[in-house]
Amino acid sequence: MAKHDPDLNLLFHALSDPSRRMMLARLARGPAPVSELAAPTGLRLPTVLRHLSVLEEAGLVATQKDGRVRSCQMLPEGLSPMRDWLEAQREIWEGRLDRLDDYLNEIMKEWPDDTRS
Amino acid sequence: MAKHDPDLNLLFHALSDPSRRMMLARLARGPAPVSELAAPTGLRLPTVLRHLSVLEEAGLVATQKDGRVRSCQMLPEGLSPMRDWLEAQREIWEGRLDRLDDYLNEIMKEWPDDTRS
DNA sequence: AATAAACTTAGCCATTTGGCAAAGTATGTC
DNA sequence: GACATACTTTGCCAAATGGCTAAGTTTATT
Incomplete structure (x- = not known):
């Protein structure tokens, strides 16, 4: 089907995974580095990183690098x-x-x- | 990841597809048979039927057969x-x-x- | 300079998803 | 009974998803 609403596709898809919702729940309490996001999920870093990029593309999370640690924060307006x-x-x-x-x-x-x- | 919230997984996943949202939008206006659900999506019946079952498993839609036509209705509480x-x-x-x-x-x-x- | 920390990239794999055509079933209509 | 309707089932396919290991890369620390 033609994708008339990429926003909603990405958004709902991002939220359809429990690991990603777990990461989001952590971020709702405040910014955190990638490894802290990974901890509660029990997943390896590469996997978490991909989930993170899904959340970013959905407009739910923004990240930036500070030295060797990437700090992530939630964008509630997403x-x-x-x-x-x-x-x-x-x-x-x-x-x-x-x-x-x-x-x-x-x-x-x-x-x-x-x-x- | 352990699925602690199958509801939300199914629900968000169901909503992440534009064809399914289109079908839902139609159903929000009132019950309809499968073929009427199919029309706006431009998809073949087998495909629509599978989308429909995704919506049903997510608890968003209920269907029942009336003779040879299956009538579908939305469950807003879903x-x-x-x-x-x-x-x-x-x-x-x-x-x-x-x-x-x-x-x-x-x-x-x-x-x-x-x-x- | 050597090591550790914290990502990052690359690549592999199994499963799921979303689509189709073709053939089958059940139910009205003539 | 013949034929059309409205699904329904089966089976196939390509692409996307979610997971991993192994091998980088870029900063601290010592």
């Missing part, structure tokens, strides 16, 4: 596209409920009061 | 684990800001008023 999608979804859903409501009201008008039990 | 995760993430983040705030207040106390420019 979650916005997801919030927006969720909101849009909710609106469609509510629009649907509104139309159902209209419909029911329309039906009710057909029934005079005295036909109700 | 998005709850995602909302919860988002909320938890926000709380960690805010807890962090609170601690930063505490810290700054602590620093400020050290400085008498008349040292400020």
Whole structure:
């Protein structure tokens, strides 16, 4: 399928892996070097590095090198596209409920009061 | 990594594909048969069927067969684990800001008023 | 200068994913 | 009963994913 929303693809994909969510959870508490991100996952560094780059490409994390250690920090605004999608979804859903409501009201008008039990 | 949260894995993975999001968007407007779900994606039925099963396993969609047509509907509460995760993430983040705030207040106390420019 | 630390790159491997065509099944319609 | 509909199953394929080891590279430390 044509990718009309690369943001959401990358974002949801980044969040679909538990190791990456674990790394993010650590970063939500504050910046950390790569090896500290790796610790709770039990994964090797090369693997963690690749997860990290997925998080970066999704716009969830930024990193910079300080001497020989790479410091990583979370970008909380990276979650916005997801919030927006969720909101849009909710609106469609509510629009649907509104139309159902209209419909029911329309039906009710057909029934005079005295036909109700 | 041990999968401590199969819900979130399946949910985020389900949402990471644009065809699946397209199908969901259609379903948010109301129930539909498989072929109607397929139409906007431009994909063949077998492919759509597999996307559909991914959505079902993620708890986002329920289907049932009515004669020879399978009717699909969205389960909006299927998005709850995602909302919860988002909320938890926000709380960690805010807890962090609170601690930063505490810290700054602590620093400020050290400085008498008349040292400020 | 030698060693240790902290990544980084390269390359391999098994599994999963996302797509398809072809053939099969079940259910309406004429 | 013949035929069309609407899936459904099977099986194939290429690319992406997630993991690893081994071998760099770039900074500290001693």
